[in-house]
Amino acid sequence: MQPVKIGIMGCGMISGIYLHNCTAVFDNLEVKAVADLVPELAAKRAAEFNVPYVYTAEEMLSDPEIEIIVNLTAPHVHAAVNKQILEAGKHVYTEKPFALTREDADDVLALAEAKGLRVGSAPDTFLGGSLQTCRKLIDDGWIGTPYAASGSIIMGHAWDGSHPNIAALMKLGWDPLFDMAPYYFTAMVNLLGPVRRVAGYTGSVRSELAITNPRAPRYGDTIPVEAPMNTAAVLQFESGVIATMQAAKESFGYAPQLVIYGTEGTLFVPDPNNFDGEIRILQRSGELATIPYTHGFTANSRGIGVADLAQAIRSGRPHRASGQLARHVIDITIGIMESSNAGVHVDVSAAVDRPAALPLGLQYNLLDN
Structure with a gap:
């Protein structure tokens, strides 16, 4: 072509x-x-x-x-x-x-x-080898009927002021809901289908950041924290699956997790921010099996x-x-913020179809057979 x-x-x-x-x-x-x-x-x-x-x-x-x-x-x-x-x-x-x-x-x-x-x-x-393999495992019934999911992304946010553009990181768009949670919401829609409604809470530990690190570019400045840096949410999917999601940039390090629970097994999904990672299934027998990839694109x-x-x-x-998938994710994101502000469930009205899975057996770097 x-x-x-x-x-x-x-x-x-x-x-x-x-x-x-x-x-x-x-x-x-x-x-x-x-x-x-x-x-x-x-x-x-x-x-x-x-x-x-x-x-x-x-x-x-x-x-x-x-x-x-x-x-x-x-x-x-x-x-x-x-x-x-x-x-x-x-x-x-x-x-x-x-x-x-x-x-x-x-x-x-x-x-x-x-x-x-x-x-x-x-x-x-979600088009990478790890998440496409997880999609096939779910579609092929390896964990039975999915009924619940749990995601969390806990990470630092350069609170010492060392980032050269630290002020921007405190604004909407760089907060955990808009910046990191989309990886998880998109992965969940790929694995479980569209979301019906959401509820959530948002907050922040700090209202402002005093830069006390002498080596920081803005040493001595005080920067307002303009977006929520800690969020917890519940998502109800059209399929009936109920998921929880925690996203925060208040801490340190990097601790990603996504687990899908089914009637016949539990699927431990690799970090949705990456294309690879170990895929494991806890089976009814109690065995924790590591699953090989069914798809390529495992590098970044x-x-x-x-x-x-x-x-x-x-x-x-x-x-x-x-764009329709991204619009659905935006509806989830903003709905969580609205739920926190108003104390109500918020319907996700932006319709989307579950994106088509990548076919098996693709030649190197090709996306169609």
């Missing part, structure tokens, strides 16, 4: 793995250009990954050869940049969060529909969602890491 030419807009830290995979792993993609508000950063990335052109945002939007633009800008401008990309007549794939409000998410999807364009969104880790394959979108554009099939 003729490769799809793409542009990468935003050349921060996450762009490195996207550029590696989109230039060296996925043959159906061709990275034509990179762009960033800091031209020197874009030029550095272009040299590092042998990308032909360094563009301004305007040049990238106006290049007729570029079919998809990958939006790796800051969370608070994702929706606005996505709309600019669509207005330019190009498909868009965006990093999460898809948007910070339902209204912005709906505007992006409505614009895409009006223009006959596609929208894709991270996270795409961020960008697989872009490759799947490109494949879908060429073949006409639906793409998996879709």
